[in-house]
Amino acid sequence: MSIRDLFTISRKKNTDNITKRExxxxxxxxxxxxxPKCKMIHVTKEIExxxxxxxxxxxxxxxxxxxxxxxxxxxxxFVSMDxxxxxxNPLNFPAYVEKIEIDKKKTGLNEAVxxxxxxxxxxxxxxxxxxxxxxxxxxxxxxxxxxxxxxEKATELRVPFIIFTAxxxxxxxxxxxxxxxxAKTSVALKRHSEEGLLYISIMTHPTTGGVSASFASIGDYxxxxxxxxxxxxxxxxxxxxxxxxxxxxxxxxxxLLDHGQLDAIFNRLEMRDKIATIVKLHVxxxxxxx
Amino acid sequence: xxxxxxxxxxxxxxxxxxxxxxxxxxxxxxxxxxxxEKLESRLQxxxxxxxxxxxxxxxxxxxxxxxxxxxxxxxxxxxDDFIELHGDRTFKDxxxxxxxxxxxxxxxxxxxxxxxxxxxxxxxxRNFGMPHPEGYRKALRLMKQAEKFxxxxxxxxxxxxxxxxxxxxERGQSEAIARNLFEMAGLRVPIISVVIGEGGSGGALxxxxxxxxxxxxxxxxxxxxxxxxxxxLWKDASYAKQAAEAMKITALDLKQLEIxxxxxxxxxxxxxxxxxQQAIIMKEYITNTLNDLNKESAEQLVENRYTKFxxxxxxxxx
Numbered sequence: 243m244s245i246r247d248l249f250t251i252s253r254k255k256n257t258d259n260i261t262k263r264e265x266x267x268x269x270x271x272x273x274x275x276x277x278p279k280c281k282m283i284h285v286t287k288e289i290e291x292x293x294x295x296x297x298x299x300x301x302x303x304x305x306x307x308x309x310x311x312x313x314x315x316x317x318x319x320f321v322s323m324d325x326x327x328x329x330x331n332p333l334n335f336p337a338y339v340e341k342i343e344i345d346k347k348k349t350g351l352n353e354a355v356x357x358x359x360x361x362x363x364x365x366x367x368x369x370x371x372x373x374x375x376x377x378x379x380x381x382x383x384x385x386x387x388x389x390x391x392x393x394e395k396a397t398e399l400r401v402p403f404i405i406f407t408a409x410x411x412x413x414x415x416x417x418x419x420x421x422x423x424x425a426k427t428s429v430a431l432k433r434h435s436e437e438g439l440l441y442i443s444i445m446t447h448p449t450t451g452g453v454s455a456s457f458a459s460i461g462d463y464x465x466x467x468x469x470x471x472x473x474x475x476x477x478x479x480x481x482x483x484x485x486x487x488x489x490x491x492x493x494x495x496x497x498l499l500d501h502g503q504l505d506a507i508f509n510r511l512e513m514r515d516k517i518a519t520i521v522k523l524h525v526x527x528x529x530x531x532x
Numbered sequence: 533x534x535x536x537x538x539x540x541x542x543x544x545x546x547x548x549x550x551x552x553x554x555x556x557x558x559x560x561x562x563x564x565x566x567x568x569e570k571l572e573s574r575l576q577x578x579x580x581x582x583x584x585x586x587x588x589x590x591x592x593x594x595x596x597x598x599x600x601x602x603x604x605x606x607x608x609x610x611x612d613d614f615i616e617l618h619g620d621r622t623f624k625d626x627x628x629x630x631x632x633x634x635x636x637x638x639x640x641x642x643x644x645x646x647x648x649x650x651x652x653x654x655x656x657x658r659n660f661g662m663p664h665p666e667g668y669r670k671a672l673r674l675m676k677q678a679e680k681f682x683x684x685x686x687x688x689x690x691x692x693x694x695x696x697x698x699x700x701x702e703r704g705q706s707e708a709i710a711r712n713l714f715e716m717a718g719l720r721v722p723i724i725s726v727v728i729g730e731g732g733s734g735g736a737l738x739x740x741x742x743x744x745x746x747x748x749x750x751x752x753x754x755x756x757x758x759x760x761x762x763x764x765l766w767k768d769a770s771y772a773k774q775a776a777e778a779m780k781i782t783a784l785d786l787k788q789l790e791i792x793x794x795x796x797x798x799x800x801x802x803x804x805x806x807x808x809q810q811a812i813i814m815k816e817y818i819t820n821t822l823n824d825l826n827k828e829s830a831e832q833l834v835e836n837r838y839t840k841f842x843x844x845x846x847x848x849x850x
Contacts, residue, residue, distance in 0.1 A: 328848040332789070333780050383845035390842065412733075412755045414764060417779045421733060421755040422791055422844040425741050428713035429841045436718060452755070455694075455734040459710040474705040474734070475696030484697050493701060501702045 277301050293510045302467050302510055304447060306349065307356035307373040310406055314514050315369065319361035324391055325352050329384045335415040345376045353384040354409070357392035359399070363518040365525055368396035370405040374448065379409035381453055382416040386423025389457065393430040402440035402521050403431075407458040411451020424456035431457055440524045442517060445472050445495070445504075463505045463520060466495035467513070472503075537597070539590040540801070543582050546575050583800050586750070588782050589773040592758060594750040595729050599804040601811070603630055603645030603688040606728065609811035610818070611636050611643060619670060623703065626667030628659045628691070629739075631674040633683070637819055639826075642678035644671045644739060645688030648729070662695040665708035668738050672712050675719060684722040684822055687739040692757065694735030709738040716741035717841075722825035722833055724818060726796070727751040727783075728803075743828075743837050744821045745791065747783035748814075749798040753791075754781040791844055794821070 275286045280299035289296065293313050294303035305313075311320050329352075331338045346352060354376035359368050370392045372379045389405070396403035412420035431441060443461030445454075447470040455474050458464075466472060473493035481488055491497045498504045508516045536544055550571050557564040586594070594600070607614050611634035618625040631644035646663065649655030671687075678685045694705055716723065725742035731753030747753060756764075761779050762771035786792040796817045803810040828836065 326850050328850050330846050330848055332846040333778065335778070384847045387845050387847055414756055414761060414779075416846075418753055418755050418781065418786060418791060419789060419845055421737055421753075422841065424710075424734060425713050425717075425737060426841045426844055428710065429717035429741065429838050432714050432717035433838065435714075452734055454706040455709040456713055457710070459704070459707040460714045472706075473701055474694065474709070475701065479696045480698060480701070483695075486698070488698060492698070501704070503704045503707060 295510050300468060300509065302447065302469065304374055304408070306375055307351060307371040310371045311356065311358075311360070311369070313510070314406075314517075315360040315362055315367075316364065320358050320369070321360065322356060322358035323395065324357060324388045327352060327384045327387060329353060329382060331415075332383070332419055333415065333417050338415045341377065349373055349376045351376055353388060354379045354381070355385045355388050357388045359395065359401075362404075362514070362521055365518070365521050366399065366401045367521065368392050368399065368401055368403050370403075372406060372408045372453070374408040374410075377413060379407075379448075379453075380411060380413035380420075381409060381423050382413035382420050383423065385413070386420075386426050389423075389427045390430045393427065393434050396439065397430075397434045397437055400437065400439060402442065402524065403434055404442045404444065404517065404521075405457065405461075406444045406446055407449040407453055408446045409449060409451070409453035409458075411453055421452065424452050427457045428460070431460060435462075440521065442520060444508075444513070444517070446470050448472070450474070450476070450493075459503075464503070465517070466498065466504050466507050467510055468495055468507055470495045472498050537590065537593040539582060539586060539593070543575070543579050546571065546578060550575065579800065587773075588752075588776040588785075589758070591750045591782050592730075592752055592772075592776050594798075594802040594804075595752050597802060597804050598650070600729055601803050601807045602650070603647050603690060603728065605807060606688060606811055606814060607634065607643060607645075609808065610815045611641070614643070617674060620666040620673060622669060623666045626659075626664050626670060627657050628661050628663045628695075629667035629671050631671060636686070636822070639822075640681070640683050641822075642674055642683050642685045643688070644674055644685065645728075646691040646736075646739070648690060659695055661691045662693060663691065663735060664695050664697070664700045665703045665705050668694075668708040668712050671739060672715055675712075675716065675723075679719050679721050682721060684724070684825065685719070686818065686822075687723065687725040687742065689725055689727040689731045689736045689739050689753075690729035691732050691735050692730055693732035694738070709734045712738040713741050717837060718834060720830035720834060722822065722828070723837070724821050724825070726814070726818070727753050727792075732757060741837065741841065743825055743833055743840070744793045746794045746796055746817060746821065747786060747792050748796050748803060749783055750802050751783055752776075752781040753783075753786055754779055789846075 275284045275289055277296040279301040282298040329342050355370055355372045357370045370389050393403050441461050442463045443458050445458050445466040449458050449472045471493055495507050499507055614632055614634040616632040630647045634643055646661045647658050648661035649658040675685055723742040725740045725745050727747040729751055733755055758772040758776040759769040761775035763769045783795045799806040799809050
C-alpha cells in the first residue's frame, strides 16, 4: 500500500486496513525489520533504540501511545487518567462493541487516546497521545471526553497541555456525536488558552479529517513529525473533485510547512529536547505557568 | 415545477388522476363530482399520511431539494435593513458563505450562513455552498465584529461540507474550521445556529458552536453524508437510504441524542412548499430563542456554551 492510499475510503478494502502501513507488517517479533520506504534491513533492536526512526532515510515508523510516552516524558513520571471510561454503542452499530473489544485487547488501552499527567525535563505537563492502532485513532465520545478532561486538568493545574495526534478523523460508528467532539475539545482548549496557558499540538502520521479540523490545528505551536500525512479531506476524494493529479508530497508535513500551516517539523530523535525547550521558554520569563 | 421526490409519488399520482378525471368529466359532460369529491378527500388523507411518516431518506431528499429556501431567502423575509459584508481581508470573498448586519425585531444582529445557488450558474459561483478556508475566515471576522459591537450572532447552516479541494488544503481548510470552533467558544454574545438544509460534517460545525442549536424539521446534521457512510459500511453508495437511517441524522434523532435544543416545524411537504409561511414560523422560533439568550450576561453565555458542548457524548464510567 502506498502512502496515498492511507486516507482514502476504498470500496474494496475494509476500513480496518486504512491506516495499516507497511510499518506494522514490518514490525513482527522478528530479529530484523525492513524499512518500507528505503527497503533497508535493520536489526529490530537497533531501530527500536533509535526510537523507530530509519537510520538511513529517517522514515518514522508509527509508535504506540505507550512507546510515545516512554520516549517523550521523564522516566516513570507519567500517571494516566480516565482509563475507566468505556465506549458504548449509541447508534447500535452492528459489531461496533466487538471491534472496540478487539482493539482494547490489542493495545491495552480503553480507547484511542492515552491521557495523563507527567514531567518533561522536570516540568509538569498534561499529555494526550492518540494511538492509530486503536480504530485508526478515530474520535468518538470517549476520545473526546478523555481529551476534554485532560485539557481541563491542565487548566486546573495551570500547566501546559501537549497532544500527539494520530487519527483518521471522527469515528463514523458514533455518528454526529463524534462530530460534536470536535466542538467539545475546542471549547475546553479555549478556556485553557484564556488562562494564558500553553498548548502544543504535535501532529504525527496520520492526522486527518475531524481531528485535523479541530484540536490538532489550533496549538499555540503546531508541530509535526517528518513526512506525516496531515489534511482535511482524503486524497482520492480531492482527486475526484478537482480531476487533476495531486503532487506526491500533497498533505505531507513538509507540504504544510511550505504552505504556512505549521510552525516547525521536528525529527522524533530531537522531539523531547525541542518541546522541552519550548515549554521552558514559557515557564521562565514573562508569564509563569507554575 | 418542483422535482418529484420518490416518497411523494403516491400523492402526486393521485393528484394527477383527479385532474385527469376532471378534464374527462368536463369534456364528456358527465357528472362525476361524487367520485371527484371522494378522491379529493382520499388525497387529503394520503398527503397527511405521507408527510407525517417521512423516513430519514425522504427528509434527506427534502433537505436537498433544489427549491428549498436558502440563507438569503430567509434573510430577506426575516430581517430588516440587511447589509451584506464581504471578504476575509486576506485572500478573497467566498460566495459560499454570506454574512452581514441587519435588524431583527429592532435589535442589531449579525447574520452568517452557507449559501447554495439555485441555478447552475449561481451554484458554480457559490461553489454549491461548499466553502473554502476564506469563507470560514470571513465568518469569523464577522463574528468578532459582532462581539465588538455586542450584537447577537445568528448562523444558518446549509452545506454538504467544506470543499475538498487542492487549494482548500493549501490554504488550511482544517485550521480555518478548527479556528472557528475555538473562537466561537469564547464569544461574549448570544449565538444561535439553525440548520436549514444539510448540515455536513466539520464544514457545518464551523458555524455551529452556538448557545442554542435549532434544526428545521426536515434538515439533517451528520458526520458523513449517507452516500459516504454507505460506501464505507456496505462498500456501496447505493445503500445511502439504509445509511441515512443508521447514522441518525434527522432533527428528531439529534434531539434524542441531546445535541440540538429545538426543532422548527416545516410546512406540510417541506419548507419549499411555502417559503413565506416557513419564514414566519422560523422568525417566531428565533425570536423566542433570542429573547431568552438576551437575558444572559456575557459570562453566562460563555459558561453555558461550554457546559452545553461538554455534556455531548455517550460513555460509561466504570
